[in-house]
Amino acid sequence: MSKIRIYDPAMCCATGVCGPSVDPELTRVATAIFLLEKKNIDIVRFNLGSEPQAFIDEANVQELLNTKGTDALPAVIVDGEVKLAGRYPTNEEFADWADVPVRELTKTENKSKGIELL
Structure with a gap:
């Protein structure tokens, strides 16, 4: 099973899904x-x-920040390898790394199964 780590830029809360104007991309992620x-x-x-210590502890993220600054965020590390820098993964990328069908990562699929989201 893959180990997926997402390093977000500084946000107001853990998900960034708060405040008066919610970014739909952050909601999807x-x-x-x-x-x-x-x-x-x-x-x-x-x-x-x-959680700045997590950024210090991960050498790949530290290198990205040293070379590209915070424009490298969000960064995604999968099994110790930088997969993305500067954008969030698509649902297809998430599904590929996690070895799950992409349809299982959408609200529509899970609402039909009676799962309440957000």
């Missing part, structure tokens, strides 16, 4: 992560604003 966690996928998300 939060939903995908929630659904993967429910499937016991090893996925963890770190926020630069509240």
Whole structure:
């Protein structure tokens, strides 16, 4: 099973899905992560604003920050390898790394199964 780590830029809360103006991309990512966690996928998300030590501890992220600055965030490390820098994964990428069908990472699929999201 893959080990997925997401390193977010500094945000107001753990998911960035708060405040008066919610970014739909952050909502999509939060939903995908929630659904993967429910499937016991090893996925963890770190926020630069509240968990800076995680960024220091991960050499790949430290290197990205040294070369590209915070424009490299969000960064995604899968099994110790940098997979993305500067954008969030698509649902297809999440599904590929987690070895699950992409349809299982959408609200529509899970609402029909009676799962309440957000």
